[in-house]
Amino acid sequence: MKKQSKPKVAFFDFSDCEGCQLQFANMGETLLAVTDLVDIVNFREIMSENGQDYDIAFIEGSITTDHDVKRIKAIREKAKVIITLGACATIGGVNGMKNRTSLDVAKQRVYGDKANIINTIKTMPVHEVVKVDYIINGCPVYIPEVVAVLKCLLMGKPYVVPNYPVCTECKMNENVCRYEKDQECMGPVTRAGCNSWCINNGNRCYGCRGLVDNPAANGQKDILVKYGLKLDDVLRHFTLYNDSMGEKYDKEFK
Amino acid sequence: MTKNSNKTISKDVKVDVQYLTRVEGHGNIVVDVKDGTMTKCEFQVIESPRFFESMLVGRSIWEAQHITSRICGICACGHTLASIKTAEAALQVSPSEETVMLRKLLLYTEQLDSHILHIYILIAPDLLGVKSIVPLIKTHRPVIEMALRMKRMSDYAGEVLAGRHIHPISYVIGGLTQLPSREGLEKLYEMMLESRKDGLETVKIIKTLKFPEFERPTQYLSLSSNEEYAMYDGDLVVNNGQRTKVKDYKSLLTETVNDYSKAKIATINNKSYAVGALARFNNNYALLNKPAQAVAKELGLKAPVHNPYLNTAAQLVEWVHCLEESIVILKKILKDGLDEKKVVVNSWPKRSEVAAKKYTPNTGVGCVEVPRGTLFHEYTIDDTGHITHSNCVIPTNQNIGNLEDDMRKIVPEMVGRLSEDDITLKLEMLARAYDPCISCATHLLDVKFV
Numbered sequence: 001m002k003k004q005s006k007p008k009v010a011f012f013d014f015s016d017c018e019g020c021q022l023q024f025a026n027m028g029e030t031l032l033a034v035t036d037l038v039d040i041v042n043f044r045e046i047m048s049e050n051g052q053d054y055d056i057a058f059i060e061g062s063i064t065t066d067h068d069v070k071r072i073k074a075i076r077e078k079a080k081v082i083i084t085l086g087a088c089a090t091i092g093g094v095n096g097m098k099n100r101t102s103l104d105v106a107k108q109r110v111y112g113d114k115a116n117i118i119n120t121i122k123t124m125p126v127h128e129v130v131k132v133d134y135i136i137n138g139c140p141v142y143i144p145e146v147v148a149v150l151k152c153l154l155m156g157k158p159y160v161v162p163n164y165p166v167c168t169e170c171k172m173n174e175n176v177c178r179y180e181k182d183q184e185c186m187g188p189v190t191r192a193g194c195n196s197w198c199i200n201n202g203n204r205c206y207g208c209r210g211l212v213d214n215p216a217a218n219g220q221k222d223i224l225v226k227y228g229l230k231l232d233d234v235l236r237h238f239t240l241y242n243d244s245m246g247e248k249y250d251k252e253f254k
Numbered sequence: 255m256t257k258n259s260n261k262t263i264s265k266d267v268k269v270d271v272q273y274l275t276r277v278e279g280h281g282n283i284v285v286d287v288k289d290g291t292m293t294k295c296e297f298q299v300i301e302s303p304r305f306f307e308s309m310l311v312g313r314s315i316w317e318a319q320h321i322t323s324r325i326c327g328i329c330a331c332g333h334t335l336a337s338i339k340t341a342e343a344a345l346q347v348s349p350s351e352e353t354v355m356l357r358k359l360l361l362y363t364e365q366l367d368s369h370i371l372h373i374y375i376l377i378a379p380d381l382l383g384v385k386s387i388v389p390l391i392k393t394h395r396p397v398i399e400m401a402l403r404m405k406r407m408s409d410y411a412g413e414v415l416a417g418r419h420i421h422p423i424s425y426v427i428g429g430l431t432q433l434p435s436r437e438g439l440e441k442l443y444e445m446m447l448e449s450r451k452d453g454l455e456t457v458k459i460i461k462t463l464k465f466p467e468f469e470r471p472t473q474y475l476s477l478s479s480n481e482e483y484a485m486y487d488g489d490l491v492v493n494n495g496q497r498t499k500v501k502d503y504k505s506l507l508t509e510t511v512n513d514y515s516k517a518k519i520a521t522i523n524n525k526s527y528a529v530g531a532l533a534r535f536n537n538n539y540a541l542l543n544k545p546a547q548a549v550a551k552e553l554g555l556k557a558p559v560h561n562p563y564l565n566t567a568a569q570l571v572e573w574v575h576c577l578e579e580s581i582v583i584l585k586k587i588l589k590d591g592l593d594e595k596k597v598v599v600n601s602w603p604k605r606s607e608v609a610a611k612k613y614t615p616n617t618g619v620g621c622v623e624v625p626r627g628t629l630f631h632e633y634t635i636d637d638t639g640h641i642t643h644s645n646c647v648i649p650t651n652q653n654i655g656n657l658e659d660d661m662r663k664i665v666p667e668m669v670g671r672l673s674e675d676d677i678t679l680k681l682e683m684l685a686r687a688y689d690p691c692i693s694c695a696t697h698l699l700d701v702k703f704v
Contacts, residue, residue, distance in 0.1 A: 015304055019327020019420040026409050026419070040388075047386035064304070094324045097309035109308040111518075114511035118303055139324065140420045182604040201417030201424045202431030203601045206320055228609030236313060240321070 010042035010054035014061030020086035062095040076130040087139035095123040096243025139208035162192040170196035189215035265290040310644040331364040332624030340631040344618030350596040362576035367408035368625035369569040374401035381463040414438035429599035473527035476534040483541040526655030529627025531568040546575035613639040
């Protein structure tokens with residue numbers, strides 16, 4: 001392959017924990033194979049080079065300041081393809097919980113009498129500000145899915161994100177249902193693609209991949225309520241990663 | 255990245271590093287010296303604030319670990335353990351000895367992972383005069399392969415113990431949601447035995463690298479215990495002899511917000527202090543295991559060490575310590591086995607018990623040593639088990655003041671002797687030596703000479 005035919009790839013992070021980039025760096029030999037196919041020109045967490053000429057931009061983190069908005073728009077102008085990497089960039093992720101209270105209260109709680117020096121806006125996933133071409137869900141991203149998306153990307157094909165719930169994968173993995181174990185779980189309404197990672201490890205689903213397109217949200221709510229959860233707690237389950245759905249369910253559940 | 259390319263030696267220096275690279279998160283270094291007098295010397299945290307302490311309010315105490323793990327992708331296990339300890343203090347529950355042993359193992363393996371990442375990927379390029387690990391893949395291939403092998407071992411540890419290293423799954427309040435597989439533990443044990451020689455090889459390499467010379471005695475804070483080199487448990491100890499119980503941490507350290515950063519800055523006795531590998535090494539040297547002490551001797555480290563650039567060398571000493579401690583724990587587990595009844599718990603109260611569950615309003619404080627230093631979480635819960643107040647004190651916030659004081663001493667030592675480019679590089683290296691984690695701190699790195 002001629003060197004100039006390799007697409008140039010850049011990584012940019014916004015408000016997040018940088019775990020998804022790290023997950024990328026932890027791909028090991030797969031990452032070496034990837035570096036044969038693309039040129040990484042900008043990856044601040046591990047490189048001092050700061051290439052501004054790129055074709056593909058991986059975006060990690062949510063948009064939470066006016067400066068972020070300007071920065072992501074500038075990236076959109078340069079990049080042919082934008083891929084959101086992980087829950088924060090794709091659906092807002094845990095950063096979205098900030099939106100469940102007023103910004104003034106949030107600032108006051110963390111920075112006290114210095115709250116006025118802090119610039120922050122409502123947490124937004126990247127697609128609320130600029131067009132996104134590929135998404136990779138999850139907190140953190142699931143490496144086999146990252147590889148699948150990369151293959152589609154390099155072949156110029158769309159990646160079809162599963163639109164069935166985590167339960168489908170969980171059953172295939174022969175896990176005992178959390179509800180059978182007297183536990184609650186967000187699996188029935190959460191988008192699959194993680195191979196039921198958390199349940200395989202004895203925990204429950206927290207909804208990090210976002211909800212499926214038409215979740216049986218009221219059914220999920222009724223079950224949680226039946227077993228003693230208050231409506232506020234049900235809503236908190238739905239909005240741990242999915243603040244963008246918060247307003248809708250605030251109305252529907254109450 | 256610096257905006258300046260001034261090679262001449264002058265008594266006027268402006269450093270303006272925007273978006274310091276090879277650190278976790280976003281920060282600037284800004285220094286202004288006019289005719290030999292320093293008018294500005296700041297380490298500016300520019301990461302967007304994330305408001306975790308606010309987001310926790312109203313959440314169930316049982317969700318706290320899942321949420322706070324997301325503060326940092328590198329120290330996800332450390333945040334997890336600090337969070338669990340805090341929640342357990344608030345709920346007044348105690349884990350079994352076996353659970354504590356498994357937690358220590360997870361904490362040690364996170365030190366292994368983070369220290370190797372810092373030594374090889376973030377620091378080595380500076381010492382070898384290159385901009386990243388990428389050119390080293392060609393020029394130092396066997397070394398890079400070794401580094402990746404060491405990294406792979408500790409990643410695997412996260413997978414076996416907790417389902418994954420980044421945002422661990424199975425470590426929760428009271429225990430683990432499932433036992434790690436025996437097969438996985440056996441493989442991890444073999445990988446760790448293999449890693450011993452990679453550790454010794456790394457010691458040989460680090461010995462040949464030249465760290466900048468600089469000294470500034472300061473206050474060092476760490477956990478300290480009479481029983482072991484403290485990572486998971488102990489009292490808060492400052493090198494001047496002050497000893498404080500973890501629950502009373504607020505009587506020891508003070509957090510303030512400065513005007514140019516979004517990170518809170520902590521002080522002790524109204525002065526800056528350092529946490530992290532070098533602080534732990536200085537405070538607890540005598541409790542390092544023999545192989546780690548031998549490596550310290552080999553590297554010429556004798557406590558107390560007052561050169562912050564040598565934090566990287568202290569990390570290597572700790573890497574050896576943590577590897578050996580992990581091997582001891584794994585050996586014991588593989589010999590005695592794990593009792594499921596003493597370890598496995600649910601991640602949340604049973605649904606049938608949720609409504610009837612009674613809580614006592616209480617405040618818990620939890621603390622562990624994470625790769626970058628002492629990490630504190632504090633939660634207050636109400637009678638429904640929901641969090642009404644929370645506070646997190648992050649190692650990087652504690653180190654920023656100390657880093658700025660180091661900069662204030664080292665800049666005048668360099669002005670008139672080194673070029674602006676060289677001063678910039680030395681300052682970048684100084685900041686990187688602290689291994690700052692800015693995502694955590696905003697709740698930090700780029701050098702800016704204005």
